[in-house]
Amino acid sequence: MARYHTLLRINLDSQSYKQEEIPQEYEKKFLGGKGIGTAYLLKEIKQGIDPLGPLNKFIISTAPLNGTTAPASSRIEIVTKSPLTGIYLDCNSGGHFAEELKATGNDVVIFEGVSGKPVVIYIHNNKVSFIDASNLWGMHIYETENKVRQMLGEPGVRVMSIGPAGENLVRFASISNDYSRNAARGGSGAVLGSKKIKAIAVRGTRDIPIADLKNFIKAVKKANKIIFDNPWVAEQRQYGTPRSVAPVNMNGLMPVNNFTEGQLPSVNSIDEKAFENLTVQRLSCGECPVACAKGYGKGKIELEGPEYETIGLFGPNLGILDPDLIAEFNYYCNEYGLDTISAGSLLGAVLATGKAGKEGSGKKRYVVLKLLRDITFRKGIGNILAEGLKSAGRELGISYFIPQVKGMGIPAYDPRCSEGTALVYMTADRGACHLRSWPLGRELAGVWDADDTDGRVKFVKEQQDEKAAEESIIVCQFAYGIGLLNDILPEMVSISTGENWTLKKMRLAGERIWNLSRIFNLREGITRDDDYLPEKFAKEGIKKGPLKGKVMSKSKQDYMLDKYYEFRGWSKNGAPLESTLKRLEIEDLI
Amino acid sequence: MSYLRIDKTLCTGCRICEAACSMAKEGVVNRAKSRIRIYRRDVIKLQYLVCVQCRNPVCISACPENAIIHDEKGIRVIYDKCNGCGACTEVCNRVFLSPEGDKALMCDQCGACISACPENALSIRE
Known part of the structure; x- marks a missing residue:
């Protein structure tokens, strides 16, 4: 119970699918989510395969508490071989995708092979449709999600999609669901792009099996009490992750100008209060009483966020202290489908070493937006940067300055x-x-x-x-x-x-x-x-x-x-x- | 007439109300069986749907089985009569068809969702 014990295997080459039983041993030894996904990855991915080739697999894994009424239980795990690092990758994302996928009656979904043409995969309970997505290829993420919803005509559908960065196999391309919740790290978006999957839509209407509902309701009550009795949660609820900006700076570990300086005289313009003032809509992931997401909206620049990592890496790390500008960079990363951490840490090194070329002397807003666009569409220096942090470091002769471990960009704490x-x-x-x-x-x-x-x-x-x-x-x-x-x-x-x-x-x-x-x-x-x-x-x-x-x-x-x-x-x-x-x-x- | 009011300035779209509703009315956790729905309509836009006991209940005249009535308890579905034809859901997006397609799901102001809402966004209003 709380499991369907079911794996859905989707083959893109033949546009076919089948359900399999998940070995009990996996559930017993690895719980669910990351654990079961990792077990399948190790078993099914042969050594040395190209992460962007047909033999890589894309695994979406739910867990026992997804879809139940457990507080803050709507996160989804993705496991695959990373095109950014060439090694293990798992990344997860909030929003509402997890509980919707769970309600389809599938605990794990494995995508294998490559589609001949762009495709939207629609999982509706135990039925899978392969929908031609040629007309969606090239679209930004928000438009893609709107079009897929429109096309399916089902308001409860949840969509996970890639933008042009994923299509163009940028090695740190992200995946988005619910518009701006991102499973961003390690280039999972490029893996979907390599398989020509533009979007995965899910709609589940099955009961979530709970072994002992009466006692589960009691346990959920207890969990809520524990969560709300924690004073740390109250602040998270009010301010979200931007609350980290001031203490990180105060303690001197802020990435400033490509991880050199550690502290700025003031971060008042980009701290939790600054972003609170810019919040137009509080938002929440599924079943979450904390609701720490901040909806930012000025004109077309709309997003949930920016979160702390993006603020740190597109803010102080690039020498920028304008919250609206950080939100704008965040917006374009969301729309193109780029990981803001790897993009921000990479751009920090590029700007600090003057490798942005002639444009490098221009206004920073223009330079950063152009670099993000050039990375996404693989133009000029962007084509070098799109290959990832390690590779770009080697190509540009700036490896020493690139903040990465195993090829993954370092987050916003020195x-x-x-x-x-x-x-x-x-x-x-x-x-x-x-x-x-x-x-x-x-x-x-x-x-x-x-x-x-x-x-x-x-x-x-x-x-x-x-x-x-x-x-x-x-x-x-x-x-x-x-x-x-x-x-x-x-x-x-x-x-x-x-x-x-x-x-x-x-x-x-x-x-x-x-x-x-x-x-x-x-x-x-x-x-x-x-x-x-x-x-x-x-x-x-x-x-x-x-x-x-x-x-x-x-x-x-x-x-x-x-x-x-x-x-x-x-x-x-x-x-x-x-x-x-x-x-x-x-x-x-x- | 009393109705369930969703305060849009407080709702964050967590949908805890949906699960609470399905548990109260159907005894299961299944958001597709809920009588209240919070949909994401765009990047930061939500759509809040529940029967508000409106003055012009088109659902009543749309129902070929006379399964939706308006009496002293309000506008409501008589489940013995409803066969799930979906005619009411064609004319109003605040009533929903069950996933099995056997009945229309309409809020009856039982209030189960109110105490479940962590944002205090729900209330019964006259």
Whole structure:
């Protein structure tokens, strides 16, 4: 229960589909969402295939709590091989797509092969239609979603689509659903583009099976109380993620001018109050009582956001402090279908090194908008940038200045700020990612002694496991906190599924998932050498603010990796040991 | 006449009301069986649909089975008579057809959604 145990396999070559039963072992060992998606990825993707070729697969995975009435439970997981990094990729997005897909009666959908021509896939319960999308190819995302809705004539339909960036195989192209909720990182949009899928529309009218509805309602009540008793949530509800702008700047870890300075004299013009004043409509993902999304609308520039990462990377990182301008950049990224984090971190390096060419001396608004357009349509330098951060660094001779780990752009927190943050980026399964663990708050609060590196490393390992489980359930960290903070999640999952979940079992599932993704990455050629920050962060100190002069030395990174691998039960080279796989009972799946 | 009012300045489109409605009226979690619908109409635009007990109930005259009546309890569907033909949904977008196509779904102001709404956006008004 709370599962249909059903996988929908859609073959684009033959325009056919079939339903399969999901092995019970997957549900038991990997929960759902990220976990089950990762298990399928490892099993079905052959080593070394081209992420933009016919052999890559695009996996959409729901989880036990999707579609139920559990608070903040409408996030959807996408798992595929990344065209940006060439390794494991999972990304997730809020909105309402997850609960709609779940109600079609399919827990997981796998897309394989390549369509001969542009196509919209419409999943209506157990029926799949392949609709010619030649007339939609080339459209921006908002128009695409409106046209698909119009075409299907069903107001409850939810649409996930790509823009021209995905069509043009930009390696950091995003996917959008509900107009401006993005599963953005790692180029999943380009994977859809390579398969000629313009959009995936879903409409589900099946009952969500809940094993014990009466007790589930009670558990949901309890969850709501836990969420609203948390004072952190109240602020998130009021301000959303822009609330991070001021403290990040105050603590000196703001990416300023391509991760050089760490702090600006003032960020008042782009802080939470500034964006609150620009909010025209509060919005919410499905079943979410927090409703942290801020609808921005000035003329055609409409979006949910901007969120903190976009503010940091298109704001201070590019030397911009105009909130409307940041919203405009965000809008174009949304419309073209570009990841704002990778785009912002890449453009930061391009502008700081003067590689934007003649236009580089023009007005910044013009320069940035032109670069975004040129990346999307692969014109001039844009064609080089569209190949991703690592490749563009090599081509332009600016690798040293590109903020990336494993090819993924670094989010809007300078990794020199803390050992924990550095390790989070270094070891995240999909390359530099801030969502796998969040030790920084505890580091700033002095939870660990200054010399207690081991404490931080252990925390990162454990929270990565918990976060992998949280993304397999799938709920939003803005409601429940990062990781598994209390018993309410296993309680809700157990009552809704009729299975017996505990925090301990969930942590174990998370650890299994983390090992599966590592094995996928090792198979694709990742080694210990890929688990470091770029050289710049080890050599150059932050130039301004309270962290002035701070570096993340190579020796410190070395020490942390040694410890991290040890805590994980991995070899010195970062490979899971046989004994670890055995302990986790996944040796047969490798 | 009492009706369910949605305060558009407070609603965020979370659709918790839809699930609450389906649980109260059908005993299941199924937003497609809800009598209240919050649709996304554009990037930041919502559409709020529920029967508002209007002065010109075209649904009544549209129903070939006389299954929608207007009495002291208000405008309502008599489920014994409704065969799910959908004629009412053709003339008004505030009444919905069940996914099985067997009946029209119309708000009867039971109020189950009101306490579920985290934004206090719902109320019964006269």
